[in-house]
Amino acid sequence: YFRSLERIGIELNEPQLQAVRHGDGPLLTLAGAGAGKTTMLVCRTGYMLSVRRIPPGRMLLLTFSSKAAAEMRERIAALPGMTGRETAQLYARTFHSFFLQLIRRQGVEQDIFSSTQRQHIVLKQIMRELGIQGPYQPETLLSLLSSYKLNMLTVAAMPGNTAGEKDMKQILLRYEQWKQDNGQMDFDDVLLVAHRMLKDDPGLLRSLQDRFHYVMVDEFQDTNELQYELVRMLAAPRRNLMVVGDDDQTIYSFNGAKSEFLLEFEQLYPDAAVVTLDINYRSTAVIVGLGNEIIRHNVRRRTKTLQATRQGTGQPQYIRPATSDEEAQHIVGYIKREVDDGRRSYGDFAILYRAASNSRAMLEQLMLQDIPHIEYGDGILLYDHGLVKPIVDYLRLSQDRRNFQAMESIMPSLYLNRERAMAHIRAHDQIRPKKGPLIYLRSLPGLRDFQREKIKERLALIRSLKIMKPEQAIAYIRRQFYDAYIEANENHKMTQHKELQKELLDELETSAKRFGTISELLAFIDQVKLKSSTDAAGKSQEQGDRIALMTIHRAKGLEFPVVLLIGACEGSLPHSSALEADRMKDIYTKESGMQKLQIALEEERRLAYVAVTRAREELLISSPSLYRGRKAAVSRFVLAPFESGEVQRGKTMVAVPAWFCTGKPCKAWTRISEVEHALEAKECPLCQAPMAKGSREVPV
Ligand code: ATP
Numbered sequence: 120y121f122r123s124l125e126r127i128g129i130e131l132n133e134p135q136l137q138a139v140r141h142g143d144g145p146l147l148t149l150a151g152a153g154a155g156k157t158t159m160l161v162c163r164t165g166y167m168l169s170v171r172r173i174p175p176g177r178m179l180l181l182t183f184s185s186k187a188a189a190e191m192r193e194r195i196a197a198l199p200g201m202t203g204r205e206t207a208q209l210y211a212r213t214f215h216s217f218f219l220q221l222i223r224r225q226g227v228e229q230d231i232f233s234s235t236q237r238q239h240i241v242l243k244q245i246m247r248e249l250g251i252q253g254p255y256q257p258e259t260l261l262s263l264l265s266s267y268k269l270n271m272l273t274v275a276a277m278p279g280n281t282a283g284e285k286d287m288k289q290i291l292l293r294y295e296q297w298k299q300d301n302g303q304m305d306f307d308d309v310l311l312v313a314h315r316m317l318k319d320d321p322g323l324l325r326s327l328q329d330r331f332h333y334v335m336v337d338e339f340q341d342t343n344e345l346q347y348e349l350v351r352m353l354a355a356p357r358r359n360l361m362v363v364g365d366d367d368q369t370i371y372s373f374n375g376a377k378s379e380f381l382l383e384f385e386q387l388y389p390d391a392a393v394v395t396l397d398i399n400y401r402s403t404a405v406i407v408g409l410g411n412e413i414i415r416h417n418v419r420r421r422t423k424t425l426q427a428t429r430q431g432t433g434q435p436q437y438i439r440p441a442t443s444d445e446e447a448q449h450i451v452g453y454i455k456r457e458v459d460d461g462r463r464s465y466g467d468f469a470i471l472y473r474a475a476s477n478s479r480a481m482l483e484q485l486m487l488q489d490i491p492h493i494e495y496g497d498g499i500l501l502y503d504h505g506l507v508k509p510i511v512d513y514l515r516l517s518q519d520r521r522n523f524q525a526m527e528s529i530m531p532s533l534y535l536n537r538e539r540a541m542a543h544i545r546a547h548d549q550i551r552p553k554k555g556p557l558i559y560l561r562s563l564p565g566l567r568d569f570q571r572e573k574i575k576e577r578l579a580l581i582r583s584l585k586i587m588k589p590e591q592a593i594a595y596i597r598r599q600f601y602d603a604y605i606e607a608n609e610n611h612k613m614t615q616h617k618e619l620q621k622e623l624l625d626e627l628e629t630s631a632k633r634f635g636t637i638s639e640l641l642a643f644i645d646q647v648k649l650k651s652s653t654d655a656a657g658k659s660q661e662q663g664d665r666i667a668l669m670t671i672h673r674a675k676g677l678e679f680p681v682v683l684l685i686g687a688c689e690g691s692l693p694h695s696s697a698l699e700a701d702r703m704k705d706i707y708t709k710e711s712g713m714q715k716l717q718i719a720l721e722e723e724r725r726l727a728y729v730a731v732t733r734a735r736e737e738l739l740i741s742s743p744s745l746y747r748g749r750k751a752a753v754s755r756f757v758l759a760p761f762e763s764g765e766v767q768r769g770k771t772m773v774a775v776p777a778w779f780c781t782g783k784p785c786k787a788w789t790r791i792s793e794v795e796h797a798l799e800a801k802e803c804p805l806c807q808a809p810m811a812k813g814s815r816e817v818p819v
């Protein structure tokens with residue numbers, strides 16, 4: 120069997136062989152990134168099927184993302200001797216899809232919300248019914264809810280101390296009730312329901328245990344309480360549980376993931392066979408070295424060594440563009456050159472970032488330049504986000520006070536019933552058309568005082584926005600309506616969400632900076648929206664020959680020839696929500712504040728580690744000097760290898776995008792940011808030789 124594997128290019132090393140041949144009983148593999156854990160799991164499955172003749176239906180392989188599960192199925196199907204029938208019978212699934220099927224078979228008929236859009240509609244409806252004031256975003260509410268569920272907590276356990284907390288709790292309680300009454304479920308409910316079912320119905324549990332004799336879990340470091348419990352229940356009688364993972368890659372602790380489950384596996388299963396892998400087959404030596412150098416600084420970890428085998432001398436590239444828009448231009452330019460020159464194809468590249476909102480500039484560049492790409496994520500454009508959209512609508516109204524569509528969409532922010540209010544406006548406008556028909560709201564019957572107040576305030580807002588610069592207008596709206604609300608939230612669990620909201624607004628402001636007038640900004644938004652809706656139609660999730668864009672979280676377990684890590688600056692990676700823990704040391708005791716910071720920082724460092732270890736051959740790290748409108752230092756994780764003396768500061772150069780004079784003796788250069796908008800620098804200002812785009816090295 121192993122010789123047949125070699126024929127398809129898989130030559131397993133000794134420990135991998137040991138794990139593949141392992142018979143029954145628990146098995147643990149704890150090893151660093153790219154050490155061949157998933158490969159081993161895949162080959163073991165093949166071995167069990169082909170050599171041990173275990174029926175495919177007896178095995179259950181679980182992982183976290185559907186992309187990873189699909190990849191696992193593909194890799195198993197490609198093994199020697201696999202038939203289509205066998206692969207079809209094999210369960211290689213995500214936790215969710217597996218347990219969803221289980222509860223469906225048990226007659227649970229509740230629909231899972233078909234889109235987040237629908238959940239948003241329900242939440243907004245509930246807020247309107249409850250008459251709750253304050254711009255709570257559906258996105259925020261849902262992620263808050265999710266974090267409770269994954270820790271096996273219910274909404275009832277949410278704190279309700281401040282007004283904000285009380286509101287949110289009330290909304291979410293009502294939401295849970297609504298789902299029950301209307302036969303709907305959230306994504307997260309699936310595991311909870313399955314768990315309850317298996318607990319309450321021993322017969323059902325037993326039938327599953329009899330069905331699946333072998334349970335194998337990849338990326339085990341990111342299991343949360345609920346998932347671990349489910350796995351343990353399934354594997355209980357036979358104890359044929361194989362788990363593989365890397366404690367350095369735990370990146371879902373905010374969702375309840377605990378690497379302790381991996382580290383303490385041997386205590387729960389003292390007879391577990393332990394296999395250690397320490398050769399990295401994925402990346403070049405330089406990249407492996409950089410990964411090691413980054414993660415070395417974490418205190419809470421099990422030390423692992425990782426040796427590189429792959430040849431290749433390419434050093435990681437560092438760039439320091441001025442802004443994220445400049446970063447996008449530079450990176451898109453770089454990718455295009457690589458593809459045009461035939462060195463790479465689009466499918467070789469992955470652009471990774473810390474937070475979903477970081478992809479705005481990148482997506483715009485790719486869309487406008489018609490470069491094939493696919494974003495793995497919720498696919499909501501910045502301008503359509505629940506927090507941002509009303510702002511855009513107010514901007515629209517400031518330019519065109521007869522924009523009925525925008526009028527309609529701001530009604531909820533005035534606490535008015537959309538249909539009724541619009542009917543009223545339209546009816547009056549038909550009799551006596553006005554430049555600004557919104558004014559008819561003032562005669563809407565049954566207005567309460569606070570609504571009247573709101574209407575007055577927003578009409579004034581629309582007037583005052585009219586001649587502002589776009590950036591100024593957005594800053595003004597934020598100051599007036601958002602900042603106080605976002606800051607007032609004292610719930611520490613909400614730090615993440617709070618930062619996310621600020622980030623979105625910062626991003627909108629940054630985006631607006633590029634335009635001189637509001638109408639220019641709006642025209643651009645329309646162009647991007649149009650492009651994105653035509654691009655999205657009928658596209659598959661397969662990467663194909665397209666550039667992949669995703670958050671670091673989604674990239675776990677995957678690999679790409681070239682990885683471009685963008686936004687590698689303080690505030691982004693480490694994320695400001697982690698740094699916020701430092702600010703909280705006044706609220707908690709000094710020590711626990713520091714400790715919180717340490718823990719949060721360690722998770723951020725693991726994210727940096729996951730990001731760089733996705734690269735097989737090339738790595739480019741970009742740290743814009745302006746992030747969210749403020750000056751941002753290069754990420755401490757990027758600098759760590761420099762600081763450890765491995766590489767010397769001041770002597771190490773980073774590349775900055777620039778225009779170059781091609782005339783040899785002159786060598787004049789300008790940073791792209793200084794000239795990009797003003798001129799396509801065609802000739803050198805000093806010697807009039809043609810200028811070329813490139814990059815210039817400056818010291819770190
Ligand atoms: P991660 O921690 O990122 O999930 P991993 O430990 O699961 O990584 P794999 O994805 O299994 O690592 O393997 C990384 C790369 O190394 C893959 O391209 C795989 O094909 C290759 N590889 C794994 N084992 C071997 C081996 N024995 N010989 C040659 N290449 C190997």
Ligand code: MG
Binds near residue numbers: 156157158337
């Ligand atoms: Mg893996």
